[in-house]
Amino acid sequence: MKKMVTLIVFMLFLAVSLIACNNEDENQNLDEEKQQETEGTDDKNKSEEKEEAKTSGNKNIKVEDQLDLVIGDTGTFDTTIGTYEMTIESAKLVGPEFEGIESQIDNFILVDLTIKNMSDDSLNLEDVMMSIQVTEDLDESGSHDSSHVFDSVNTFLGSINPGEEAKGQFIAEVYNSETYYFREDPGNVAAGGSNQVIWNIPAEEVK
Known part of the structure; x- marks a missing residue:
């Protein structure tokens, strides 16, 4: 009987550990995805800022060459x-x-x-x-x-x-x-x- 109880407790502990690990992996994956999205957004913003910097200098020039x-x-x-x-x-x-x-x-x-x-x-x-x-x-x-x-x-x-x-x-x-x-x-x-x-x-x- 004690062996049975011990086995059940061990199985519950193992299941909880697996769930915790899965949650940790999922959270890590979500964090990585968010970081990638943020970096992608930052890169896009930087690219847009560079492009704006190239064109903003003459945005008020209205007379043709x-x-x-x-x-x-x-x-x-x-x-x-x-x-x-x-x-x-x-x-x-x-x-x-x-x-x-x-x-x-x-x-x-x-x-x-x-x-x-x-x-x-x-x-x-x-x-x-x-x-x-x-x-x-x-x-x-x-x-x-x-x-x-x-x-x-x-x-x-x-x-x-x-x-x-x-x-x-x-x-x-x-x-x-x-x-x-x-x-x-x-x-x-x-x-x-x-x-x-x-x-x-x-x-x-x-x-």
Whole structure:
């Protein structure tokens, strides 16, 4: 009789142990599933955040790119510093030396510009010109404005109010080329700071 009782107690203990182990395994599996779901959600959120970061920079830029402008055309810039129009009135190569300063490459190009503020706030002209450059190759970096170095060049200075215009000049070093491209800095465009605006200037028009 004692053996029977002992056997029954042992069987009950074994059954309880098996149930406890099964519950523990199930809880562990549930925890692992939850962790995997959480990690999957986190990865998805991180991916979405990265994608949003790529596109959020230019989400407020509403003006389309203008890539085929020529001398005399007006381009519209929608930027983080304001919206404005820029017109190239004329452009010319002024030689490898200008006002006693020699170009470190081949030549200097001088561009006459008109800028009109289309924003509701004042527009800082120096900020505008900081992101403008000229290049001979759209896949390469360009030269920025050096007008402040020359006495006779009409540098853009100060600010203009909404609706106002300002006339000034841009001068930079360039290599000899068949075509020059006057544009917004691609780095600023890539960062979402502006739409892209490009003037195509054939060499025969600036000689």
